[in-house]
Amino acid sequence: MDIIDSFILAATAPTGEASGTLGGLLLFITIAIAFSFLCSMLEAGLLSTPSTYIETKAQDGNRAGRWMQMAKENVDEPITAILTLNTFAHTVGAAGAGAQAVGVFGSQWAAVITFVLTLLILIFSEIIPKTVGAVYWKQLFTFNAYTIRFLVLGLYPAVWAFKAMTRLITPEEKLPTITRAEIEMMAHISAEEGSLNENENRILKNLLHLDKVQVGDIMTPRTVVLAFQQDMTVGQVLETSKQRMLPYSRIPVYGENIDDITGFILRYDVLKYAAADRHDMRLKDFLRPIHAVPETLVLTKAMDVLMQNQQHILLVIDEYGGTAGVITLEDVMESLLGAEITDESDLVEDLRKLAQQRYERQQTILAATELKPTANGARPTQEVDSHQPASQSTQPIEHEQPEPIPVDNEADT
Known part of the structure; x- marks a missing residue:
C-alpha cells in the first residue's frame, strides 16, 4: 500500500470517524515527503556513484569511501534499508494526512486533495530528489555514505530478514562490476x-585489445630480417655492414640456415670487440640465447615472456618449427601506442609493408618470366623456395630488421 492508496482510504472514511486540523495535515504531508525525499536522493546517489571513485576514496583511507565500498559490495543491504524507511514514511504519512484531510475538508474534497498530493509526491519525493542524487553524487558523497551507514545499522533487523529472503532469488555467481x-x-x-x-x-x-592480437600479426617477417651466420667474425660483420654502421641493436644469429636460429648478438658487443682489436672473434662465442614463441601467441603473453626473461627480442616460429620472423619490445609498444616508433637510424618505417611489397614484386617477376617464351617457344618455369635463405656459408642474410627501443646495452644480459 503506497501513500496514495493510504490517503484515499483515510479520505473516504465516514466523516464522523475522522477529525483533524490543517496544521496536522501539513505536518503529516511534510514528514512523508521529507523522508521520501531523503530516501530517493540516497538511492539515486548510491547507484550513480562510480565504483572507480569509491575505490579511489577507499584506498586513500577515507572513512566515507570505505563505508560506501561496503554498501556497493552488498548493495541489497542499503537498498533494503532505504526502501524500508521510504515505505514506512509513505504509509504512516498517508494514513495521518488522510485522517487530517477528512477532518478539515470533508470527504467530498477527497479527489481534489488526492490529485494535489499525487503531484507533490511526484515532484518532491521522486523527480527532484532523484535528479539531485544523480547529478550531485560527488558533492553528496560523504553525506550519503554516513546516512546510508546509519540506516543500515539502525534498521539492521529488517535488513537481515529481507536479505535472507533475497538470497533465494539472487545468483551466487558475482558478476563483474565493470566490463x-x-x-x-x-x-x-x-x-x-x-x-x-x-x-x-x-x-x-x-x-x-592486446589479448586479441597475435604475435604473427605484428612480427617482422623472415623475409626482411637481418641475420648473421654464427661462424662469421667481428671483422666480417663490420665489413658487410660498414655502410650501415650496424644500425640494429639486436641481430639474430643462425647456424646452418635461417630456420636454425641459435641466438642473437648485441651491436654493443660487436663494437666492443672491434674496439679491443679482436676482429677474429666469432659470433657464436658471444651470442646470447633467444627465446622462441609461436606466431599464434597473443601479445599480452609475449610481453610476459619478454619481461620474465628481461629481453627485448623474441624468435617467432611457425607451426612447423621454422622461423616465421622476430618480434621486439618496440613492436609491442607500437601496437600499444598505435604508431610506428622510428629514429634516425631506421632505414624503413613499416617492415611488414616492405615485406609485402617485396613479395608482390617477386610474384610479378615470376609471372612475367612464366609468360615470356624462350627461343624454342617454351615457357620456362622457376621454382622458388620461400623458406630457403640466401648464401648460408659466412654471408649475412641481408634484410631490414627494425631496431628495438634503444636501451643501455651495457646492462643487457
Missing part, C-alpha cells in the same frame, strides 16, 4: 569530455 566494453566506453566519453586526450584514449583502447 572491458564499459572501460572502453568510459575512455571514449572521457576523451569527448576532455578528461583524456586522444592519445590517451587510443592507448587505453589498444591496451584492452
Whole structure:
C-alpha cells in the first residue's frame, strides 16, 4: 500500500470517524515527503556513484569511501534499508494526512486533495530528489555514505530478514562490476569530455585489445630480417655492414640456415670487440640465447615472456618449427601506442609493408618470366623456395630488421 492508496482510504472514511486540523495535515504531508525525499536522493546517489571513485576514496583511507565500498559490495543491504524507511514514511504519512484531510475538508474534497498530493509526491519525493542524487553524487558523497551507514545499522533487523529472503532469488555467481566494453566506453566519453586526450584514449583502447592480437600479426617477417651466420667474425660483420654502421641493436644469429636460429648478438658487443682489436672473434662465442614463441601467441603473453626473461627480442616460429620472423619490445609498444616508433637510424618505417611489397614484386617477376617464351617457344618455369635463405656459408642474410627501443646495452644480459 503506497501513500496514495493510504490517503484515499483515510479520505473516504465516514466523516464522523475522522477529525483533524490543517496544521496536522501539513505536518503529516511534510514528514512523508521529507523522508521520501531523503530516501530517493540516497538511492539515486548510491547507484550513480562510480565504483572507480569509491575505490579511489577507499584506498586513500577515507572513512566515507570505505563505508560506501561496503554498501556497493552488498548493495541489497542499503537498498533494503532505504526502501524500508521510504515505505514506512509513505504509509504512516498517508494514513495521518488522510485522517487530517477528512477532518478539515470533508470527504467530498477527497479527489481534489488526492490529485494535489499525487503531484507533490511526484515532484518532491521522486523527480527532484532523484535528479539531485544523480547529478550531485560527488558533492553528496560523504553525506550519503554516513546516512546510508546509519540506516543500515539502525534498521539492521529488517535488513537481515529481507536479505535472507533475497538470497533465494539472487545468483551466487558475482558478476563483474565493470566490463572491458564499459572501460572502453568510459575512455571514449572521457576523451569527448576532455578528461583524456586522444592519445590517451587510443592507448587505453589498444591496451584492452592486446589479448586479441597475435604475435604473427605484428612480427617482422623472415623475409626482411637481418641475420648473421654464427661462424662469421667481428671483422666480417663490420665489413658487410660498414655502410650501415650496424644500425640494429639486436641481430639474430643462425647456424646452418635461417630456420636454425641459435641466438642473437648485441651491436654493443660487436663494437666492443672491434674496439679491443679482436676482429677474429666469432659470433657464436658471444651470442646470447633467444627465446622462441609461436606466431599464434597473443601479445599480452609475449610481453610476459619478454619481461620474465628481461629481453627485448623474441624468435617467432611457425607451426612447423621454422622461423616465421622476430618480434621486439618496440613492436609491442607500437601496437600499444598505435604508431610506428622510428629514429634516425631506421632505414624503413613499416617492415611488414616492405615485406609485402617485396613479395608482390617477386610474384610479378615470376609471372612475367612464366609468360615470356624462350627461343624454342617454351615457357620456362622457376621454382622458388620461400623458406630457403640466401648464401648460408659466412654471408649475412641481408634484410631490414627494425631496431628495438634503444636501451643501455651495457646492462643487457
